[in-house]
Amino acid sequence: MAKQDAAEVEAIERDNATFSVFETLMTPEKIAQVAIVGSTVHLAVSKFMQSEEDTILFQDILTTAVAILVGLGVSYRTRIVNNGIHDSLLVRKADILPDFNTLYLLYLPTFLSLLFARQFTILNLVMTFNYADMAPYMRLPIQTVLVLFNGQIYDDRFTYIKALGLNCILAFVLEKVSQLKSFDRVECNLFSILLTNVLFLIDSPTIHFQVLQNVLRGFVVAVAVNYPLIKLTSRCNKYLRSALLLSTFVCVLPLTVMYIFEIDGQNPAVWLYYYISSSSVRIKITFSWLIGLLFLIPNIMVFKSNFSLDSSRKIWHFIVLILVVPPLKQDPEFVKIALAGTIVSFLAVEYLRYLKLAPFGEYFDSKLRSFADFRDDRGPIIISYIYLVIGVASPILINDSLVGVISLGVGDSLASIVGNRWGRHRWPGTNKTYEGTSAFVVATAACSLSFKFFLGEFKDVSFTKLMSICLFSGLLEGNSVLNDNILVPSFMLLIREIFK
Template sequence: MEKQSAEDRERIQKLNDDYSPMHAFLRPEKMIQLMMLGSTIHLIVAKFLQDEAGAKLLNNIFMTSSAIFVGFWVSYRTRVANNGTWSFPLLPIATFVPDFNVVYVMCLPTMFSLIFARSTTIVNLVMSFNCADLPLAMKLPVQALFVLLNDDYQQNRTKNFKAIFINCIFASLIEKIGHLKSFDRVDCNLFSICLTNVLYLLNRSSLHFQILHNVLKGFMVAVSVNYLLSFITTKINKYLRSAILLTSFVGVFPLTILYSFEIEGHNPAGWLYNYILQKSTRVKIILGWLGCLLLLVPNIMTFQSSFSLDTSRKLWHFIILVLIVPPLHQDPEFVKIALAGTIVLFLSVEYLRYLKLAPFGEFFDSKLRSFADFRDERGPVIISYIYLIIGVATPILINGSLVGVISLGVGDSLASIVGYRWGRHRWPGTSKTFEGTFAFIAATSVCSLALKNFNVSFQDISNAKLILTCILSGILEGNSVLNDNILVPAFMLIVSEGLK
């Protein structure tokens, strides 16, 4: 280890003496985010936790949240106390402070659970402590202790312990895949909590959830098999290695799905074929999707150089709006099934790009990276289109809501374009503009009201509350640095449910 110079230690010590974690958390953009989250939490508590069972759950949430905050504080103070001791270099204590976005790891899964799966609320809150910058051997027992604090969930303790362990494994694997560059620790834990819920905690009877669960399981099995094969084939010819890995993936993935579950007594492939042919509407929807993609993809790729990177990326957002809204109105169940499969399809595309299999891997990688932004360039994984499909699909899969399509297909796209071209006045502490936020609010409000007026969606919420949902979401979008494709649809869905 290279010895730290006296000048460096003196400079860092001065920074540490002047640093206050409270000042960092009291910055204007963070205070605005806390206000938006606080008002939303109040809405959810007022609507969903007013009965006796709700009061008990609220007390458990408060106790668990307090314990988690104490855990983060003890971790921070311990690292500060040991900073620069035992011949280790002195580090800026700002690096020891938990990322502000940890509040979203705590709030988003917890509020989703309160609204849609109350029995999983506490364990989802507990799993947020996995964000702590501590060794796994310390994080697991602490999370288990948090579960033990909740006596009302004794019957679920074993299941919750398993969920905590599974979540830690998923988070560690995602960190390893992205090298903590493509995904920071917050991203890793949001994804791991989502995977833990879909693959283990939740047990939904809906057809689209069963398909998502089993197709995602097939993907995970195929990736695991390929991971083992990648070690065995390290020293062989790259073309042969690529052929083995590709053959393994395209073989194991569908076979796992076919043999892991049945739908109405049929294997999934046969059932899907018959299901599509049951209604001519479904055939027309598929032909429409294929026609649009065959027409639009080559043209966008051809004329991409004529647009800025931001504009070419946002075109895909508008396209998703057109591809989803009309079919969803015609056949909601079919579109949900298609979206469940599309999420895993996008993961598969990214996995194959990530492998860069010869001879077309580099070409495939270059084409996808032509739409990448600065976040995608930080690490080996291109995350933008994965976030996009998850942000669009999740509200639809949960309760058929179009908030993801509207917030990303219309709001985020226009906010980005207007802010980039005409934005002059910036939110304090961020690069986003008031003009962009106004464009987001106006676009999402108009689009939401239009869909409500034509009886497409939002029939169970008043016009005023729908506009308020767009305003709160726009303000949060303008002040946050968490990826909009994940944050805004999730927040907008939570607020709309709280205001119904």
């Protein structure tokens, strides 16, 4: 207690005396989120629980979810019993309570698996227990028990146990790199589950997924090789250090990809060259992308000062819409391959920016930071453009769906611009406005209907259900505080599949 003065201790004790878990969880915005998520869960159960096997799966999901929630509750109660002492400081009970966004940590991996990779549903749900505030030597045995004694897991259980270990390592690395500032613990665990699925669990025959999986593996290997060099060269001349780290990274990544990955018996780079050059459509798409980016990037940089920070950031959302949608209708597989490569390219760009390699590292960092908002400034990683490309690309790669483009390229952009300029009435508990939410709903509805009638999207979704998708997504976007680029495309993809 010596580290806290008497007034601070008194204030914390007063807050703890009046603290109520029930009242904390029953705020209007949280009730709205639970209602929206709960309604989609109910719809999913009603639609997909058609056989005895489905019934068993949903029962196992419920049982596992309850076990995880009990574990989180026990962890919370243990800290309360210990008088709220943490690092010799008295802390508020409200700060000990698990993050409300844990709801999405349980919801998103479980239902995305249920709809698109059913065999991993229970495993992905079990991996969310990694969020529990326990030491790994306590968490992993509990997760292993949940996996070993689950009737829905029929395959090699040792593979699932290895996945649990990999997920634990990835979450730990993300927490250390982000310092729990760029990403919070919920986001670290969401991304660790996503990476575990892509890097290790899913085995898809599609070329775009194989490109994503193997190039991402090459990126991970290159970063791992560079890690000890970062430590060893910390006292070296900055130019020598930068040259060594950059040359190692740009050599290890492609060499690793070429070593572990072949397409039709060919080097992937050679295959990609012939793949593009064999089609006039692909050549035109490639040149249009290059010309568009060469024209747009310098102009946006030059005229950025004429726009507000929010407007200059949202311009990129509109650009993604223009660059993705027309080519996708011309050659969808090529666009998906390009998006798979773009995800890893953005990760590589962010990694090199993070290292701030001389002589251009500081300049590069300052230019990217000029588009950063408060979430990017919290920690060492600039997350916005990574979230944007993942949010746009993931629905296309998973299910050929344009909901990411619609929600982020149109809905989120207009919601932010309208909300910041004309918004006057705020949703309880958030900084978002009713006006911004209305803009989101109207924009996504108009865009979705245009895609339905002119591009052939949403053929299996009725007009009423399509409007409901936009309305539910807008209400969730307005009431939630989880990053929109993660939550909204994922939710729209889920509810679109449920309403299909």
